[in-house]
Every structure is written in C-alpha cells, then in structure tokens.
Amino acid sequence: MRLTIRRRAGRRAALLAVGAMTASLLLTAPQQATAGPPNLLSNPGFETAGAAGSDMPSCWSKSGWGDNDFTFATVADAHGGTKAMKVSLTRRVDGDRKALVTENGTCAPTVVPGRQYDLSAWYKSNTPDVSVTVFRHDTTAGWQYWTDLQNPPVSAAWARTEVRTPAVPPGTDKIAWGLSVYGVGTLTTDDYALEEVGAVPPQPACSGTAEECAKGTWQVIPAQNPVRSMHAVVLKNGKVLLIAGSGNDIAQFNAGTFTSAVYDPANGSFKTIPTPVDMFCAGHVQLADGRVLVMSGNKGYPSADGKIGYQGLKDSYTFDPATEKYTKTNDMNGGHWYPSATILGNGDVISFGGLKEDSTGNVTAEKFSAAQNKWLPMNQVNQTWSYWGLYPSMILMQDGRLFYSGSHTFGNGTPGTGASIYDYDANTVTDVPGLRNKDERDESASVLLPPAQDQRVLTIGGGNNERNPAANRLTDIIDLKQPGPAYTAGPPIPQGLVDQGQGKRPQTGAEGKMFVSAVLLPDGKVLETGGGLHDRADPVFEASFFDPTTNTYQAGLATDPIPRTYHSASFLMPDGRVMSVGDNPGNGTYNHNVSIYTPPYLFKGARPQITSVIDTQWVYGDTQRITVNRPVAKAELIRPAAVTHSSDPNQRFVDLPMTVVNGTTIDLNVTSNPNLAPPGWYMLFAVDANGVPSIATWVHLGGPSALAATQEQPSAHEHTFADKLGPAKENPAQRDSAPVAPSAAGCDRHYGTANVCVPTRFPAEVRETTKARCDWLAAHQYPKRLKVNGSDPLRLDPDRDGYAC
Numbered sequence: 001m002r003l004t005i006r007r008r009a010g011r012r013a014a015l016l017a018v019g020a021m022t023a024s025l026l027l028t029a030p031q032q033a034t035a036g037p038p039n040l041l042s043n044p045g046f047e048t049a050g051a052a053g054s055d056m057p058s059c060w061s062k063s064g065w066g067d068n069d070f071t072f073a074t075v076a077d078a079h080g081g082t083k084a085m086k087v088s089l090t091r092r093v094d095g096d097r098k099a100l101v102t103e104n105g106t107c108a109p110t111v112v113p114g115r116q117y118d119l120s121a122w123y124k125s126n127t128p129d130v131s132v133t134v135f136r137h138d139t140t141a142g143w144q145y146w147t148d149l150q151n152p153p154v155s156a157a158w159a160r161t162e163v164r165t166p167a168v169p170p171g172t173d174k175i176a177w178g179l180s181v182y183g184v185g186t187l188t189t190d191d192y193a194l195e196e197v198g199a200v201p202p203q204p205a206c207s208g209t210a211e212e213c214a215k216g217t218w219q220v221i222p223a224q225n226p227v228r229s230m231h232a233v234v235l236k237n238g239k240v241l242l243i244a245g246s247g248n249d250i251a252q253f254n255a256g257t258f259t260s261a262v263y264d265p266a267n268g269s270f271k272t273i274p275t276p277v278d279m280f281c282a283g284h285v286q287l288a289d290g291r292v293l294v295m296s297g298n299k300g301y302p303s304a305d306g307k308i309g310y311q312g313l314k315d316s317y318t319f320d321p322a323t324e325k326y327t328k329t330n331d332m333n334g335g336h337w338y339p340s341a342t343i344l345g346n347g348d349v350i351s352f353g354g355l356k357e358d359s360t361g362n363v364t365a366e367k368f369s370a371a372q373n374k375w376l377p378m379n380q381v382n383q384t385w386s387y388w389g390l391y392p393s394m395i396l397m398q399d400g401r402l403f404y405s406g407s408h409t410f411g412n413g414t415p416g417t418g419a420s421i422y423d424y425d426a427n428t429v430t431d432v433p434g435l436r437n438k439d440e441r442d443e444s445a446s447v448l449l450p451p452a453q454d455q456r457v458l459t460i461g462g463g464n465n466e467r468n469p470a471a472n473r474l475t476d477i478i479d480l481k482q483p484g485p486a487y488t489a490g491p492p493i494p495q496g497l498v499d500q501g502q503g504k505r506p507q508t509g510a511e512g513k514m515f516v517s518a519v520l521l522p523d524g525k526v527l528e529t530g531g532g533l534h535d536r537a538d539p540v541f542e543a544s545f546f547d548p549t550t551n552t553y554q555a556g557l558a559t560d561p562i563p564r565t566y567h568s569a570s571f572l573m574p575d576g577r578v579m580s581v582g583d584n585p586g587n588g589t590y591n592h593n594v595s596i597y598t599p600p601y602l603f604k605g606a607r608p609q610i611t612s613v614i615d616t617q618w619v620y621g622d623t624q625r626i627t628v629n630r631p632v633a634k635a636e637l638i639r640p641a642a643v644t645h646s647s648d649p650n651q652r653f654v655d656l657p658m659t660v661v662n663g664t665t666i667d668l669n670v671t672s673n674p675n676l677a678p679p680g681w682y683m684l685f686a687v688d689a690n691g692v693p694s695i696a697t698w699v700h701l702g703g704p705s706a707l708a709a710t711q712e713q714p715s716a717h718e719h720t721f722a723d724k725l726g727p728a729k730e731n732p733a734q735r736d737s738a739p740v741a742p743s744a745a746g747c748d749r750h751y752g753t754a755n756v757c758v759p760t761r762f763p764a765e766v767r768e769t770t771k772a773r774c775d776w777l778a779a780h781q782y783p784k785r786l787k788v789n790g791s792d793p794l795r796l797d798p799d800r801d802g803y804a805c
Contacts (some may be wrong), residue, residue, distance in 0.1 A: 066095010
C-alpha cells in the first residue's frame with residue numbers, strides 16, 4: 001500500500017498553454033518578493049568555517065535519517081562568495097540527508113509565534129527529490145520536525161527557491177531549516193536567507209451585527225430535503241449527493257422504494273435520483289476521477305423477534321456527478337453493512353468492518369482497484385481477519401499506513417486499546433494507548449486536524465449505545481509524528497442546551513454529545529455541531545470551534561435550531577458555509593429541514609478572490625501559480641465531504657505553502673506525497689490574514705495522463721513517524737466472521753417496526769418501571785401504541801393486550 005512507484009509530472013506541459021513569455025516566467029526560479037527585514041541567519045553562505053575539528057561550516061550540521069549512502073562536502077562552486085554545500089546520495093532505500101541550520105540557541109534564528117517567514121536559497125540539483133524541510137523549537141518539548149514546504153525543480157544552473165512558512169505555532173521560539181535530498185542525486189546550495197514577513201493588518205470592522213461577527217448565524221432554508229438521507233457527499237461540481245436508500249423506513253424497503261437526491265446550492269433546488277438498491281447505511285468515498293464509490297448497504301432489516309439483525313449487501317455502485325446516475329461495479333466479497341471506506345495514495349480504496357449477509361461481523365478486508373475499476377478477489381488483498389466494528393474510522397497516514405482512531409458507530413468489538421495502527425504491507429495491527437473511555441466512543445467523531453502535514457487526529461465525544469449512558473465530553477488528541485504516538489487529553493466539549501422531552505435545559509456535569517459533526521473550515525478551525533445526549537435521543541443545541549493551533553475551544557457559537565442527532569450530517573460547502581441535514585431519532589421520524597451556517601469569518605469584510613488559476617489539473621510536487629485580488633496569508637486544499645454517522649475519515653485540509661511573487665501573484669507549492677493528499681478533486685481556498693476565505697475553486701490533484709511525459713515527478717518525501725511502536729498483535733486465525741449480537745444497534749426489536757428504536761437500555765435516570773419507561777417514550781414522541789413482537793422483556797405491556805404502554 002505504501003507508494004514506491006515514481007510518478008511523472010506535467011508542470012511544464014500544463015504551463016505551455018499560457019504562452020511562451022508566461023511559461024518562461026513560471027519555469028525559472030520564482031521572482032523575489034519585496035525585500036523583507038534583514039537576513040536572520042548566521043553564516044548563510046557557508047563562508048565561516050566551523051570550530052577546530054569540525055567538517056561542517058559554522059552554524060550548519062549534517063542531518064538526515066534512513067538507509068542511504070551519502071556525502072557532505074564544502075565546495076568552491078559557489079553562487080556567491082567562495083563556498084557552497086554539496087550533498088549527494090549514491091544509494092537510497094529510504095530516508096533523506098540535508099545540511100541543516102544548527103539547532104541551538106546561537107545559530108537557529110529567533111522567531112515570533114503567529115508571524116510568517118520567507119525562506120530562500122540558491123541551489124543546483126540533478127534530482128527532483130529535494131524538499132525544503134523546517135524544524136521548530138518548542139519551548140516545552142524541544143526540537144521537532146515542523147513541515148515540508150516545497151519541492152524545488154531540477155536545475156543544472158544556479159536557481160533561487162523561495163517559500164513562505166505557515167504562521168509560527170504558539171510556544172515556538174526558534175526554527176531551523178535546510179534542503180533535504182531524498183533520492184539518488186546531488187544538491188548544491190548557497191546563500192540562504194530567512195526574513196520576517198510584514199506585520200498582520202488590523203482586524204476589519206464587523207460587517208454584520210456584533211453577535212453575527214462573534215458567533216455566526218444559522219438559516220433554515222425554505223426548501224426541504226425530499227429524501228430521508230443518511231449520507232452526504234459534496235460533488236466535484238459543488239452539488240451535494242444525499243443518499244437515503246430506504247431511509248431507515250421498513251415500509252419503503254418492503255415497497256422497493258430507494259431514493260437519493262442531488263442538491264444544487266446555485267439555485268436551491270433538489271433533484272430526486274433513481275437509486276438501484278437499498279444504500280441505507282452503505283459506505284462511500286470519492287474516487288480520484290470524482291465519481292462516488294458506494295459500497296454495500298442494507299440487504300434486510302432485523303426480524304420482528306430480534307433474532308436476526310441488519311444484513312449487509314455485497315452490491316457496489318459508482319455515482320457519476322456528470323450524468324447523475326449510478327453504475328454497478330462488481331460485487332464485494334461479502335456484505336458490509338456500515339463499512340469503512342478510505343482512499344489510498346494510489347487511488348485505491350480499502351474497506352473494513354460492517355455486518356455480513358447473515359448479520360455477523362465481517363472480518364474481511366476489501367480493496368477496490370482504481371486501475372482495474374473493480375473490487376479485488378479476497379486472495380489478492382492482505383487479510384488480518386480482524387473485526388473492526390461498524391464504520392471504524394480509518395485515516396490514511398503520511399507513509400501509507402492506516403490509523404484506526406477508536407471512533408466507530410455501534411458496538412465495542414474493536415481490537416485492543418481502542419486505537420491502533422494498521423500496516424497493510426506488513427499486515428500487522430499495533431495498538432496505540434491513551435484513548436480515554438474507549439468503550440464509550442460509539443458515535444464519536446474523528447478528524448485529521450488542519451493541516452494534514454501535522455499528522456494530528458482529534459477524537460470528539462461519544463457514548464455507548466448498548467449501555468446508553470449520557471454521552472461524554474471527552475476530546476483526545478494524538479500526534480502521529482511522535483515515535484511512539486499516544487492519545488493525550490484535550491479540552492472538554494463545551495456544553496449547551498439539551499432537550500429531553502420536557503423543553504431545553506442547560507447541560508450539567510459530564511454531559512456531552514454523541515453523533516456529533518466535525519467540519520474542517522478554510523480558516524483552519526474545526527466546527528463541532530449537533531449531536532445528542534443519548535443514543536438517537538435528547539438533542540444537544542451547542543456549537544463551537546476547535547483551534548488546532550492552540551488546542552482550545554471557542555464556545556458559545558450560534559446553534560442550529562434543528563435537532564441533529566442520528567442520521568444527521570454537516571459539511572463544508574465551496575462558498576465557505578456549512579450545510580446540515582437530517583435527524584432520525586429513535587421514534588422513527590425524520591427531519592427534512594436543511595440548515596446553513598454562516599461562520600463569523602464571513603462577517604469580517606470583503607472576501608479575497610482567486611482571480612485566476614492557470615491550471616486546474618495539478619500533479620504532486622508541482623508549483624501552481626494563482627492570482628488574487630489582494631494579499632492573502634495562506635492557501636489550502638480541502639477534500640470535499642463524504643460523511644455519514646459522524647464519520648468521514650477522508651476529510652482533510654492540505655496546506656499549500658506560498659511563494660509570494662507580489663501582492664496578487666502567488667505560487668502554490670503542492671506536496672509530493674499522495675498519502676497526504678490522495679488523488680481527486682479538491683476545493684482550493686485562499687485565506688486572508690483575518691481568516692476570511694475566498695470562494696473555492698475546484699482543482700484536480702493527480703494530473704491527467706496527457707501531462708505525464710514531460711518531467712519526472714518527485715517521489716513522496718515520507719518521514720519516520722510512529723516508528724517506535726510496541727509489538728504488533730497476533731492476528732486472529734483465518735475465520736469466516738465474528739459474532740455480533742442482533743441488538744448491536746442498541747434497539748430492542750420486540751416493540752414496533754424495524755425503523756422504531758426502543759432502547760435496549762433506557763438512560764440511567766429512567767427508573768426501571770413500566771410507567772417511567774412509558775413516560776420516557778411518550779416524552780420522546782414514540783408512537784402511542786407499539787405492537788409487541790413476541791415476548792415483553794422491558795415490561796411495557798402489563799395488560800398483555802399486545803401493545804406497549
């Protein structure tokens with residue numbers, strides 16, 4: 001699964017279309033931006049020798065890792081002065097080598113948190129496998145890798161590379177950097193510079209009310225969602241695919257009525273789409289070409305006596321945004337009701353978990369080949385025979401491994417400590433520690449925090465749908481860059497108002513949320529919204545921003561007036577707003593209202609505009625030039641949502657380090673690592689210093705084959721993160737399935753129809769009496785007379801007339 005095949009880029013071919021003069025400009029080293037403050041580096045040109053006995057110039061050190069043969073040499077072939085640094089790799093299996101600014105208090109320049117810095121150097125190289133790599137000194141944790149910023153192109157003559165850092169993180173007092181060589185070849189560098197970018201402009205005046213500027217605002221739009229959607233996918237054309245299938249309605253299932261809809265935000269319209277099978281509780285992911293792969297779904301509802309649970313389909317389809325039609329693929333190897341779906345760096349899709357056709361737990365890994373456009377036979381996919389639960393959150397790491405965050409939807413049949421790293425190539429599962437209350441993470445949300453280059457995952461809230469306690473407020477954060485990563489406690493989710501059937505009241509104590517939505521925003525924050533206090537019940541009205549820079553919540557945002565619990569979804573739109581749909585509580589109803597959230601950043605004055613993008617077909621390691629109408633502070637790619645049941649493991653925000661040519665012309669530096677940004681369509685945002693985003697422009701990352709023959713593409717610059725894990729677990733022996741109780745969904749099927757969920761366990765505050773339970777059902781608007789199917793385990797039918805309460 002880890003990428004070893006080198007790609008070829010089309011940077012030069014893509015730029016030829018803009019004319020010879022423009023192409024010439026773009027193919028040379030970037031123009032120098034307006035001169036900044038003095039160079040903050042010591043000995044930037046290697047002219048001062050090191051201390052006696054040292055074989056490196058003063059304030060420079062040999063750095064790097066891995067299995068490779070290398071040489072460092074101070075040479076006379078200089079750009080300026082009399083000396084330059086030459087680094088060569090003659091053999092490489094993995095790793096890199098670089099001359100690095102010495103990481104000490106004397107040589108490493110002092111920086112200011114929140115500021116940005118322009119890094120530049122002159123270089124010559126005969127390999128595309130070069131990266132500008134930056135380290136930072138944390139005042140608490142010491143020196144650590146920060147980020148890779150750019151892949152300078154091959155250049156036989158001296159060329160200048162320049163790139164701007166992101167804002168310096170809090171707690172950072174110094175940075176060190178150098179040009180890494182991570183492929184066979186030679187790199188010569190000279191005349192480095194580090195200059196501070198000018199101060200951030202003052203905040204603009206509020207363009208809305210004071211409350212809007214502080215909290216944002218929600219609007220319930222006039223049009224209603226025409227289908228009982230369980231799944232939401234933002235398509236490459238900006239429309240939204242809403243998939244219902246039978247919509248958790250057994251009457252629709254029995255009638256063979258399966259539906260989807262496409263919402264067009266340009267005109268506010270909904271179009272109902274013929275849907276071939278019951279895609280209720282399927283998995284879905286966006287393929288590299290923008291089609292949506294939809295896998296599995298519902299083969300059958302639970303039996304009335306509760307002896308058989310939900311059953312998974314083998315069926316698989318793709319949805320084409322251009323034709324708005326489904327097309328059948330080959331079948332999966334087995335049914336997977338509630339499967340995971342993760343796109344890999346080569347465009348393949350891997351899937352785990354869910355329920356089989358007989359309601360048992362599926363232990364088979366499935367792999368969809370992008371090249372063959374089909375699911376592979378089981379014997380062509382590595383198998384650990386592990387049962388990962390339902391909708392296990394499997395997040396792609398920078399080296400191609402998968403991080404199982406510990407978030408899932410139903411049940412606790414997940415392996416080990418609640419979180420683990422799966423190495424497909426080695427076929428090993430290794431637990432990682434630290435996730436608190438691992439058996440109360442049903443219906444939690446997990447996101448790869450912005451930017452993806454930081455490799456940090458946030459897990460939010462959750463509960464236990466079998467025991468049904470009050471949902472928790474826990475958030476845990478893991479840094480996958482650490483040698484032995486472990487979750488650490490994050491700040492608790494802010495509390496809001498909860499409605500338990502007697503009107504809204506403030507949350508108290510440890511009360512939190514499950515079925516929470518987490519949405520990555522273009523300003524780099526995470527919106528958490530929606531959710532409920534108990535499984536499929538008791539909506540919580542609260543929203544907040546999580547700031548990955550400070551690891552803090554901004555509480556007290558405007559709240560969605562519509563309850564959003566089970567089968568709800570919230571997701572980012574290309575205009576920077578957030579759309580929320582759905583709510584399907586245990587009483588079987590469905591809320592068709594659609595809400596739109598306008599974040600505070602859209603009340604901070606005029607938005608920047610992306611006025612041109614020379615090429616919308618991007619390739620890895622590329623440099624892409626855009627123009628904007630005024631200066632911006634950052635740009636990024638955000639992968640469009642494909643979300644269901646609080647789960648979207650493919651959601652990611654990829655930083656695009658900038659080379660600022662002038663106030664309105666910017667070169668964006670695209671990562672060479674497809675594991676950081678898997679191939680596909682992305683929303684490109686430009687964001688100003690006040691956090692105000694542009695409207696997104698759609699770009700495709702990966703590049704068409706027509707552009708593949710002109711320039712060798714850098715291989716992925718991976719790092720040795722998470723390389724000191726504990727021992728891998730012993731994989732289970734080959735088996736057909738894992739046992740899963742028919743009550744895995746937390747519903748007692750002895751009452752009502754299959755789309756009504758009477759809880760197996762009532763909340764702890766509900767006394768274990770017929771009256772208290774019936775009062776709870778009435779307060780939550782369950783049907784007044786629920787048919788009793790067979791026995792009466794919850795004692796809801798004391799007069800034995802065959803109906804509860």
